Amino acid sequence: MKIPNIELANISRYRGELMGAAMLFIILFHVGLDRSDPFFGLRRCGNVGVDMFLFLSGVGLWFSWTKNPSLKHFFKSRYLRVYPAWFVIACLYYIPDYLHGRGHSTSLVDLIGDITFNWDFWLHDELTFWYVPAIMMLYTFAPAYMKLIQHHPMYRWLPLVMVIWCVMVEWVIPIHRVVGHLEIFWSRIPIFFIGINMGQMVKEKRQIDGHAVWMLMVIWLLTFGTCLYLEQVRHGGFPLFVERMLYIPFTITSILVLNRLFRRTPEGFNRFFKFIGTVSLEAYLIHIHFVLDYIETYRWGYWATFAVTAAITLPLSWALHALIGNIVKRIKR
Secondary structure, X not given: OOOOOEEOHHHHHOHHHHHHHHHHHHHHHHOOOOOOOOOHHHHHHHHHHHHHHHHHHHHHHHHHHHHOOOHHHHHHHHHHHHHHHHHHHHHHHHHHHHHOOOOOOOOHHHHHHHHHHOHHHHHHOOOOOOHHHHHXXXXXXXXXXXXXXXXXXXXXXXXXXXXXXXXXXXXXXXXXXXXXXXHHHHOOHHHHHHHHHHHHHHHOOOEEOHHHHHHXXXXXXXXXXXXXXXXXXXXXXXXXXXXXXXXXXXXXXXHHHHHHHHOOOOHHHHHHHHHHHHOHHHHHHHHHHHHXXXXXXXXXXXXXXXXXXXXXXXXXXXXXXXXXHHHHHHHHX
């Protein structure tokens, strides 16, 4: 029996569903679980949802850029998607934090820096909403990279140089002392730019021979199994940087595997995941500090806490998404 080819266009076709799955993985990752629990390692693997976000964002940027290669249009559309929601949530979180002296914003200047671009992440690795300043920084450099690879395709190999830089950040002591606190950012850069590289292949609807599915499954099983072992058996005994490098092939193969799944699932199932993907930014901003932190105080257990957190987060995320969407429409007019 002939094995169907792997259609890279499905990465775009199911992008919303994939973003939804990534968001659920992230919520699963953030719900607390005892180190001795048999599910602990699998729960920790949910961290790959961040890398899926970055990869899919890179793919989407290539589509956007090649459709309209205007810097003004690029930055306006990207930042209007991210910044308004970030600003609302940052105000709701950091202003009470400052007024009650909880420790994040220690002065008025610090408060302004945290609200405007979360500068404590860049200065002190404060991880409250780290993904937002990270993705906005990556957006800043994305157009230059896309222009470069359009004119000089050989520079598509730059993500390998970025991996080398990640190694230097982790183990070259003078570099580590200066920027090592941002390892969570540096180690996610390669997958973002690999996503941009893949964007061209996705847009051109390239296919991979169906027999490659066996290699795909081997890579997925090897990376997933290794991450699972590291987290379940050796958690805390290895640099997270090592696992994040494994996340690169784990992310790509997971997305291709999930594409196979979403091709076969009912339409209603896919619509649900696509809805989560639509509000994934808002869900990321809301789910920990506005929902999960309160739900966990009830000690309902892992799965109940996850279910209630998701059930509360998604409607709130939709409301914020709709509110910001209306504001952005008025700004664009």
